[in-house]
Amino acid sequence: MARTLYDKLWDEHVVHTEEDGTSILYIDRHLVHEVTSPQAFEGLREAGRKLWRISSVVATADHNTPTTHWERGYDGIEDPISKEQITTLDSNIKEFGAAAFFPFLSKRQGIVHVIGPESGATLPGMTVVCGDSHTSTHGAFGALAHGIGTSEVEHVMATQTLLAKKAKNLLVMVDGTLAPGCTAKDIVLAIIGRIGTAGGTGYTIEFAGSAIRDLSIEGRMTVCNMAIEAGARAGLVAVDEKTIAYVKGRPLAPTGVEWDQAVEYWKTLQSDPGAHFDTVVELDAAQIKPQVTWGTSPEMVLPVDGRVPDPDKEKDANKRGAIERALSYMGLEPNKPMNDIFVDKVFIGSCTNSRIEDMREAAAMVKKLGQKVAKNVKLAMVVPGSGQVKEQAEREGLDQIFKAAGFEWREPGCSMCLAMNADRLEPGERCASTSNRNFEGRQGAGGRTHLVSPAMAAAAAVHGHFVDVRQFA
Ligand SMILES: CC(C)[C@H](C(=O)O)[C@@H](O)C(=O)O
Numbered sequence: 001m002a003r004t005l006y007d008k009l010w011d012e013h014v015v016h017t018e019e020d021g022t023s024i025l026y027i028d029r030h031l032v033h034e035v036t037s038p039q040a041f042e043g044l045r046e047a048g049r050k051l052w053r054i055s056s057v058v059a060t061a062d063h064n065t066p067t068t069h070w071e072r073g074y075d076g077i078e079d080p081i082s083k084e085q086i087t088t089l090d091s092n093i094k095e096f097g098a099a100a101f102f103p104f105l106s107k108r109q110g111i112v113h114v115i116g117p118e119s120g121a122t123l124p125g126m127t128v129v130c131g132d133s134h135t136s137t138h139g140a141f142g143a144l145a146h147g148i149g150t151s152e153v154e155h156v157m158a159t160q161t162l163l164a165k166k167a168k169n170l171l172v173m174v175d176g177t178l179a180p181g182c183t184a185k186d187i188v189l190a191i192i193g194r195i196g197t198a199g200g201t202g203y204t205i206e207f208a209g210s211a212i213r214d215l216s217i218e219g220r221m222t223v224c225n226m227a228i229e230a231g232a233r234a235g236l237v238a239v240d241e242k243t244i245a246y247v248k249g250r251p252l253a254p255t256g257v258e259w260d261q262a263v264e265y266w267k268t269l270q271s272d273p274g275a276h277f278d279t280v281v282e283l284d285a286a287q288i289k290p291q292v293t294w295g296t297s298p299e300m301v302l303p304v305d306g307r308v309p310d311p312d313k314e315k316d317a318n319k320r321g322a323i324e325r326a327l328s329y330m331g332l333e334p335n336k337p338m339n340d341i342f343v344d345k346v347f348i349g350s351c352t353n354s355r356i357e358d359m360r361e362a363a364a365m366v367k368k369l370g371q372k373v374a375k376n377v378k379l380a381m382v383v384p385g386s387g388q389v390k391e392q393a394e395r396e397g398l399d400q401i402f403k404a405a406g407f408e409w410r411e412p413g414c415s416m417c418l419a420m421n422a423d424r425l426e427p428g429e430r431c432a433s434t435s436n437r438n439f440e441g442r443q444g445a446g447g448r449t450h451l452v453s454p455a456m457a458a459a460a461a462v463h464g465h466f467v468d469v470r471q472f473a
């Protein structure tokens, strides 16, 4: 029978299925960060257990790490809770072990979803879990990647398995060619704008079509990263030559005969022709414009040439109420052109958009505009996703472009994606952000987040307000 990519990955890893569909899935890769692992390690310790398979664990500290003053070492972590989470991870890994650990201050530290693929810890065909919702990112490699909760983290540590029920198959087909200036971020925001934040609930989404195939692996990661914001627990892209080329030579990737065998298998990781999808959604890439969110959910998104919605034009009372609440929180007037929204801060980073291509995209825009950060922008910061990305960007001189224009060039980490470290918005501040969530308070209590692509964020920094980057492409 013809199977989808998801069906294949599921079948390959399912160990046992109960009558009600509850299944036990074998887990190949367990990515660990400091926020969701302390209680899990504690649970193991209390039960006198070890890690079932140490070689499956790859760990890093990212959410709580500061992005300035690394020369001060651990003393530079001002918040005591952040410091404790980071040092607890250090001691847990020392006690329990790991295949690889990239601790705070190490050259290869970074956001878990950046360092996984970068180190070759994420490989096609794997089941990948992490106590983090954006684990869906790794589906870009044709891997079945789920975000899990802390109790599940402990379960995986102790048994190398996860209890799960099979989801339905959703195919999101994006065909056609993107307009110059439009990117993977615009694709995924447009998808969420179309299907909503619950559109993928109960599904695993496979992203396919010529526009997805045309994306780089990094772009595919950006798309899969936000599958969770569309309600799906996992997003997938089929394996192709680009996937295999990306993985080749990475530190944890197989070599020699094992490499050849792996590639043989990876080449089978596509949906079969005629495989059944429960739902299919189609988008024309040529119609996608640069996207900007205006509200407090990623589905509250519009093209940059649009206007802020007018609740009076909404007939559905629930939707009208949601628009009114969002506009009041966001401090926006109905019908205001998106282009006229001025920002106080700009954040280029996060596991959605902090890889080398994102850095290049933002730097290219800054260079093209040839001006400094606008006066009304109090802070424009660029936060590479990992130490490796930072080094590479510096080798290419991207940091110089940013600094010369007045951007701050920071150390890697989650940074202002969420207010768990020193980087945050003050109440009422408005931010153009390349991250993935714009919920109330996400970047700091009272902060107002507009999600955009790296090019759009860079252009907003220079102009002081949103501008349509297609005019500069
Ligand atoms: C802290 C962590 C558990 C959380 C997640 O699960 O995604 C964070 O990474 C986020 O983006 O909100």
Ligand code: SF4
Binding pocket: 062, 063, 111, 112, 113, 132, 134, 350, 351, 352, 413, 414, 417, 418, 435, 436
């Ligand atoms: S960068 Fe943001 S979305 Fe990604 S793992 Fe960190 S906090 Fe979560």
